[in-house]
Amino acid sequence: MNSSHRSLFTLILALALFFTISGYAHAQTTKPAPNKEEIAALREKAFKLIDSVAGQLSTLQSTENRARMGANIVDSLWKHDEERARALLRVVQEDIKTELQKRDGEKRYDARFNVFLKLRTDTIQRIARYDGQAAYDFLKVTEPVFENQEPYEFRHNEQTLELHLAKQIAANNPDVALKLGRQSLKQSLNSDVLRVLSRLNRKHKEQANILYKEIVEKLPDADIANTWNTREFVQMLVRTYEPPDVDASTHRELIGLIVTTALDRGCGKKPSEEEDQSTEFCRWAATILGNAEKYDSRIVRLKPWAIEGMESWNFAVVYEEAQELLQERAYDEVEALAAKHPLARDGLYQQAIFSAFASGDTGRMQELIDRFAGNDPARRQMLTDQVEVHAYRNTVTEEKLAEIQSRLETIQESRTRVLYLLSLASQVGAIDQKAGMKLLDQARELTDTLTPGKEQTQARLSLALVYCQQKNDRGFAIMESLLPKLNELVEVAVKLDGYDTSYLRDGEWNMSANGSVGEILTMLSESAGAFAWSDFDRAVTLASQFERLEIRLMAHLKLAQSILAGPFRASGLMTKHPLQLTRW
Numbered sequence: 329m330n331s332s333h334r335s336l337f338t339l340i341l342a343l344a345l346f347f348t349i350s351g352y353a354h355a356q357t358t359k360p361a362p363n364k365e366e367i368a369a370l371r372e373k374a375f376k377l378i379d380s381v382a383g384q385l386s387t388l389q390s391t392e393n394r395a396r397m398g399a400n401i402v403d404s405l406w407k408h409d410e411e412r413a414r415a416l417l418r419v420v421q422e423d424i425k426t427e428l429q430k431r432d433g434e435k436r437y438d439a440r441f442n443v444f445l446k447l448r449t450d451t452i453q454r455i456a457r458y459d460g461q462a463a464y465d466f467l468k469v470t471e472p473v474f475e476n477q478e479p480y481e482f483r484h485n486e487q488t489l490e491l492h493l494a495k496q497i498a499a500n501n502p503d504v505a506l507k508l509g510r511q512s513l514k515q516s517l518n519s520d521v522l523r524v525l526s527r528l529n530r531k532h533k534e535q536a537n538i539l540y541k542e543i544v545e546k547l548p549d550a551d552i553a554n555t556w557n558t559r560e561f562v563q564m565l566v567r568t569y570e571p572p573d574v575d576a577s578t579h580r581e582l583i584g585l586i587v588t589t590a591l592d593r594g595c596g597k598k599p600s601e602e603e604d605q606s607t608e609f610c611r612w613a614a615t616i617l618g619n620a621e622k623y624d625s626r627i628v629r630l631k632p633w634a635i636e637g638m639e640s641w642n643f644a645v646v647y648e649e650a651q652e653l654l655q656e657r658a659y660d661e662v663e664a665l666a667a668k669h670p671l672a673r674d675g676l677y678q679q680a681i682f683s684a685f686a687s688g689d690t691g692r693m694q695e696l697i698d699r700f701a702g703n704d705p706a707r708r709q710m711l712t713d714q715v716e717v718h719a720y721r722n723t724v725t726e727e728k729l730a731e732i733q734s735r736l737e738t739i740q741e742s743r744t745r746v747l748y749l750l751s752l753a754s755q756v757g758a759i760d761q762k763a764g765m766k767l768l769d770q771a772r773e774l775t776d777t778l779t780p781g782k783e784q785t786q787a788r789l790s791l792a793l794v795y796c797q798q799k800n801d802r803g804f805a806i807m808e809s810l811l812p813k814l815n816e817l818v819e820v821a822v823k824l825d826g827y828d829t830s831y832l833r834d835g836e837w838n839m840s841a842n843g844s845v846g847e848i849l850t851m852l853s854e855s856a857g858a859f860a861w862s863d864f865d866r867a868v869t870l871a872s873q874f875e876r877l878e879i880r881l882m883a884h885l886k887l888a889q890s891i892l893a894g895p896f897r898a899s900g901l902m903t904k905h906p907l908q909l910t911r912w
Contacts, residue, residue, distance in 0.1 A: 373865075374404075374889075381885050382412075387877070388877075393882075396839055396882075397882060397885055400889060402455070403457075417462070417466070420451060424448050425469060427441075452467050487515055490512055491508065494506075495527055498528050499531055502528055506538060525569070527652075529573060529574070537575045537578070544582045547585055552586065553589055563612075564643075564644065566583070587626050590610060593606040595633055596626075610633040618634070650679050650680070654680060654683040681697060681700065724759050732752055732767070736749070742778055746771050749770055750768070754794050757797070757798050768791070768794055768800075785813065789852065791806060793858045796862040804863065804867075811874070829842045853882065853886050857890035860887045860891050861891070
């Protein structure tokens with residue numbers, strides 16, 4: 329299979345997968361959305377509910393619960409009441425700092441310690457969306473203290489966290505992002521520093537060139553010739569950045585370093601039939617340098633080692649930059665990126681076509697298809713066919729409904745039959761609500777035949793979620809019948825704390841608890857949007873029936889956050905839940 333046919337085949341597979349997935353996500357959004365006035369009223373109710381939760385945080389005994397809920401509230405309140413959010417952030421900071429900087433002689437790198445590390449990470453990422461400097465300050469103030477040397481795993485994770493923060497804030501806080509990038513370079517060459525460089529390079533050339541120069545200055549101490557991950561790092565650096573995007577003299581220094589290393593390894597000689605330890609490196613160096621003689625004339629001596637047609641380049645940084653541009657609908661800039669990196673052209677155009685389709689911009693999608701396909705009629709027809717296939721999938725016919733029932737007859741296990749019907753009810757209901765409700769009622773009848781216990785409870789919860797997705801009162805009716813049972817399960821779990829798992833921490837329910845009851849509550853938490861957008865007042869009343877204060881507060885908080893996050897989208901509704909959805 330030649331390279332053009334291979335590229336086309338890869339595109340066909342990628343588009344087929346994309347349209348299969350996005351077809352479901354797009355179909356789920358076809359139901360009428362609330363109008364502006366209704367959304368504004370819901371948001372006002374959500375803020376009042378968050379105020380109520382915030383006012384009760386001080387009554388909680390668990391440091392973890394206070395910090396977890398507090399961080400969530402900070403995220404929700406920042407744009408609404410920044411002063412109050414910052415005040416609450418200081419409380420969260422103190423709780424997390426206290427836990428991570430204890431000096432009591434205990435083993436600090438334990439389960440509890442890891443929980444607070446995760447809370448710290450989540451909080452930093454939330455703050456970074458609003459104030460990069462505040463996020464950086466939180467990072468430094470809450471940095472854990474170890475009695476002995478920091479464990480390698482912690483140091484590695486800390487570097488990853490710092491670089492992730494730098495990427496988040498590079499656009500609006502370039503100086504802080506640069507500081508974090510430079511700190512990372514002192515530790516090791518991490519490929520994420522190139523992603524920081526990419527983000528800085530878009531809007532802040534001065535900081536980008538400083539970081540680029542320091543990266544290049546770090547390379548002589550690295551073993552380019554013998555360390556594959558260092559070579560991968562250098563390869564991404566060379567292939568992604570070239571003047572005028574970066575400083576020409578620094579780029580020339582980078583090229584010169586590779587050439588010098590190659591010549592020192594004997595790559596200036598002609599290749600022989602016998603391979604030695606330097607052969608692979610010589611081929612690599614000559615190939616990535618390509619036709620860069622304008623930066624170093626000695627490259628001509630390496631030419632015999634170059635491998636023609638080698639396309640195994642890592643363009644991860646380029647693709648990530650394209651994804652960010654597409655979030656801003658900057659299609660022209662993505663096409664410019666494709667022109668700059670011809671070896672990544674196919675992948676970049678695929679990203680752009682997918683993005684335009686998902687956003688409903690069919691005009692832009694067709695323009696991209698036309699330019700991408702060029703004079704290749706097979707490629708253009710393939711893309712057109714995929715769009716038509718997607719349109720067909722978003723229809724409900726008697727033939728398709730009959731096929732569903734035929735397939736159902738072949739499924740023996742009741743649980744699998746429920747799963748199948750819930751999956752189809754969710755998808756069909758987005759296109760034809762009446763047909764979807766018939767399938768959902770069928771699933772409800774089968775759910776009653778399941779063996780009482782965890783499996784049936786989880787199935788009924790999933791059933792309630794899909795009913796709420798369809799804005800049908802039966803969802804709440806199911807939940808109202810289940811709430812007393814859930815309270816009983818929580819009470820029993822508290823009594824069994826420490827037997828199968830730790831349900832409590834500091835005398836309160838552990839929100840990160842594993843175990844059967846923890847799974848059920850997590851399921852409800854992740855699906856709060858289905859209830860909140862179906863009937864917010866009824867959902868709040870329902871959540872108020874949880875007997876334990878900490879669970880009740882978290883349920884109220886999740887409902888409020890679901891409203892503030894925007895209208896609920898049902899795609900992926902049950903993807904993390906015990907009953908997994910199948911494709912129609």
